[in-house]
Amino acid sequence: MRRSIFFFIFLLIIGCGEKPPVNIYVSKEFNELSKKDIIVGESIWATTCFRCHMYGSMGAASVRNKDHFDQLAEKGFDHLYKSVLNGMEGEEGIMPPKGTCYSCSEDEIKKSVYYIFHLAKKVQEAEILKQAVGEKEF
């Protein structure tokens, strides 16, 4: 009897709850980015996003900060995309709408959001490798 009550509550939660966000790193879109998507994302990164997210200036998190980016990834693409499109107030700084790429289309902003996670993963993997081989600089 008790079991069936728990099962019922379980079903209720599953049925009524909103779909949990998909971690960006495991999302289909992230894993199927084309070379072209990456180039478009990179060009936006290199003209705007890098100013704050390369070293973590203006209260932004650096792409090297694995813990922070892992936590962001959990929020899922839709949430992150909206934050960049509309801008957001962080705890230590403000990201202006479109991450200051005002001439960017919505599609380009989407690609820049995927790109920043693509880059974060690459940079973090390089850092881990560096630690593993015990070298300070490559």
Ligand code: HEC
């Ligand atoms: C003027 C500085 C600045 C620029 C330029 C900027 N950001 Fe940000 N960004 C921030 C700050 C501050 C935050 C809040 C703290 C954090 O999570 O890094 C933030 C947060 C984020 C987040 C997390 C959003 C959330 O919901 O938690 C993502 C993703 C992001 N930025 C991507 C981008 C992308 C992509 C670009 C380029 C199109 C960009 N940023 C340009 C300052 C900036």
